[in-house]
Amino acid sequence: MAPNTRTMFFFGLNAVRVLSIVSLILVFASSILVMVTNIKAVNAFQANKINNTTESDMVDCDYIEGSTVPNQAAGVFWAVVASLLIIFQSIVLLLSECSWPMAFFDKFFPVLGTKFGLGALGIFQCLIATQILSHHVDDFTLVSAFFLFALGCVNMLLGLIFRAAAKQKRSIRGWREQGKDVLPTTSKEVSGFHPRPFHTRGSIEKIGFPVPQDRDDASIRSTEKAPAYSWPMPTARSGGLGEIANPQIPQESRPRFAPTLLGASVTRSNTTASTESTATIESFGHDGEDERRAPSPRRF
Template identity: 50%
Template sequence: MLPPRAYVFIGLNGVRVLSIIACLLVFSSSIVTMVHDVEAVNNFVAAGRTNSTSADGLLNCDYIADSTVPNQPAGAFWAVLNRLLIIFQVIVLILSEIGWPLSFFNRFFPVLGSDFGLGALGVVQCLIGAAILSHHVDDFALVSAFFLFSIGCLNILLGLIFREGAKGKRSLTSWREQAKGVLPPPVQRAASSASTLYGAAFSEKGAGNESSERFAGFGFGRQGEKKAGLKGFLISKPIESLPRYAPSNRARASTPAGV
């Protein structure tokens, strides 16, 4: 029987794998759609050069036949640019799901970094899916976009449930971080203080003769007295004292010798 956090870990990573697969499908379908659009535009331009009746019918259409390119000024440019932007966004989402480079996302794209949950990721996936589904595309692009939109809705739901801790719970290094929390706090503090002590001892050992002389002991002889005198300390002779059960000097002096 696995602990509950294990099921959460497996479930979140399963959704992550599905998210990466959906992004890869959209990436592939966008390239295929862009190639088909370019071929359709080339056929449209070739048909426009003729003076046939069918060519006039093609020129009056709102969209170029067998493509997602609108029949308007610079329509092919904006259609291709739209696909390129979708491909770029999908690549960014794949890298954020992999978690590389994490420092780049934490600095330049914080909503896709480790400090945010899965809600922002799901919103971006839904926007990309809706942008593709709003056009007449082939079956491959249709299925890929619908799959990405569904995963985006699931990520939004997981973001509402786990909030900013979702990426931490699915992180591969979270098990190591949680294993550190098994020891009670006093033991952790003692271990940290012991490691600090050993580190300081080793650093002082390799610091050179100066540090060793600084912490060396001189005992209670002349060397110790000399060093203490240089630092302004005076070593006085300790006052003689006797234990409580020993008789005092006055009592011994007043007692007769023959007694």
């Protein structure tokens, strides 16, 4: 992703995030205001009912005047519980938008954690807003609920677009980490690379290879630290031509059943013994012409 596009997504998602936090704070405050208004209206209704000053048509109404409390059994209790649940949900969603504590949400409430997008958050916001808008409330509560419902729809849309990557794109910590990794970094330790150890006279003797006594440690390190190889490292250079001193020329070898020249002597050298075989020439006459054939080499 290009830096400009990543920056645009970061600031855009965080702008929606700030507006969402503001709407939740407004709903939190308006819910407390509604709960206080309902309690005052219920107390006034009960006082008028005791003093027989309440009109008969107001006693039989569906809602208590000036409140969202239904005029039924335990209506006050359920109205207060509804307001408390809205306050509690607003606090939870507010903490989720502030990304604290995300470990708690990832473990106990994953839909608001880092592995989910903004769709679930938008659904919860719309549910809270519709719960408030389904009652007759004052202007402040009405505006707060409308604002929360609009932000809930925006979050659901962003959840459909970005899916689970929405919270990662708007994360401030992720933004800082991506800013540090603008240029590719190289590791000092390459996997699978093991430098060749520095051999000394003592380490070579411990391995079991013979060490000449008339050579110093420098020559040992250069020529005898890797006896498995045919060509040693140069120990000294003479003159300006850069010739290697005392080169070890590999021993010449031939195939086992190589054809030999006429009259040539074939010598095979082994580690234990050497055998010489001489090819002889046999002539046979056929139609005035000589054909010469060398016998097949002897098998050892």
